[in-house]
Amino acid sequence: MRLGLVLAEAFSGLRRNLSMVISVVLVTFVSLTFVGAAILMQMQIGTMRDYWVDRAQVAVFMCTDISQEPTCLDGAATPEQIAEVQDKLDGPALSPLIRDVRFEDQEQAYQNIIDLLGEEYASVITPEQLNQTFWINLVDQRQSDVIIEAFTSLDGVEDVEDQLQYLEPLFQALTVATYIAVGIAVLMLIAAVLLIATTIRLSAYARRRELRIMRLVGASNPFIQTPFILEGVFAALLGAIFASGAVIAGVQFGVDGYLRRRVDFVTTWVGLADAWIVVPILIGIGIVLAAFSAGFAIRRWLRE
Numbered sequence: 001m002r003l004g005l006v007l008a009e010a011f012s013g014l015r016r017n018l019s020m021v022i023s024v025v026l027v028t029f030v031s032l033t034f035v036g037a038a039i040l041m042q043m044q045i046g047t048m049r050d051y052w053v054d055r056a057q058v059a060v061f062m063c064t065d066i067s068q069e070p071t072c073l074d075g076a077a078t079p080e081q082i083a084e085v086q087d088k089l090d091g092p093a094l095s096p097l098i099r100d101v102r103f104e105d106q107e108q109a110y111q112n113i114i115d116l117l118g119e120e121y122a123s124v125i126t127p128e129q130l131n132q133t134f135w136i137n138l139v140d141q142r143q144s145d146v147i148i149e150a151f152t153s154l155d156g157v158e159d160v161e162d163q164l165q166y167l168e169p170l171f172q173a174l175t176v177a178t179y180i181a182v183g184i185a186v187l188m189l190i191a192a193v194l195l196i197a198t199t200i201r202l203s204a205y206a207r208r209r210e211l212r213i214m215r216l217v218g219a220s221n222p223f224i225q226t227p228f229i230l231e232g233v234f235a236a237l238l239g240a241i242f243a244s245g246a247v248i249a250g251v252q253f254g255v256d257g258y259l260r261r262r263v264d265f266v267t268t269w270v271g272l273a274d275a276w277i278v279v280p281i282l283i284g285i286g287i288v289l290a291a292f293s294a295g296f297a298i299r300r301w302l303r304e
Contacts, residue, residue, distance in 0.1 A: 021235045023195055027195055029240075031243075035189070040251065060136065064076050085156070110127040251271065
């Protein structure tokens with residue numbers, strides 16, 4: 001098979017069906033951009049989850065004089081109750097799960113609140129209103145249920161909270177957004193596959209006399225089919241390259257240039273290194289889908 005002749009036929013077909021080729025490029029570009037966005041969003045969710053899982057704490061809040069929980073009927077937690085919590089944390093059952101523990105008394109909690117809210121709240125809040133708290137970092141945050149179960153309903157303990165639970169709605173919202181992007185991408189990819197197949201069939205119909213002559217002189221089916229498959233692959237490859245550029249630009253200007261500076265509570269973002277990981281995936285998807293749809297379309301047309 002002469003490569004030069006095959007390539008010449010492929011580029012000739014691209015020129016003859018320029019408007020359809022542009023349509024394929026645009027549809028592929030949009031669909032693969034959504035695919036890239038979905039992959040990056042999933043990477044972002046994983047990056048954020050890993051960051052916060054490593055830093056989220058379990059808080060054991062001791063009773064105060066104003067606590068209303070059944071475990072606080074005797075008022076503020078006594079030194080014995082605080083010591084009991086400390087002993088359980090240091091015990092053989094829980095200590096292997098714990099990386100470190102920090103105890104915050106009422107004076108420290110009061111000072112932290114004033115530092116956070118400002119001196120104008122100094123006359124509104126008193127140390128006695130604030131909980132003495134054990135702040136616990138776990139070796140594996142997914143085992144927070146063990147800590148919660150160990151101290152819930154214990155006398156002197158008002159509440160046990162896992163900080164990671166406050167981030168779950170954010171993770172869920174991002175996951176839903178990822179599913180939406182994937183759904184749109186799948187629909188657009190189906191449209192791209194159908195459009196490529198239609199383009200190839202129209203190109204084959206426009207060159208039907210040439211194909212008959214090629215068959216009469218003994219050209220093999222692979223020789224006839226290859227230029228049409230390359231037409232679809234070239235068009236899809238252009239769309240994939242544009243989509244890759246859009247993904248890189250989105251990370252460069254959208255994430256690094258905008259979100260990283262304005263969303264302070266998220267300290268770990270996907271970067272250009274992640275975008276470059278996505279690029280070969282997009283190009284691979286574009287080439288495979290184009291080759292499959294174009295090959296299927298031309299083989300079916302030749303059988304008719």
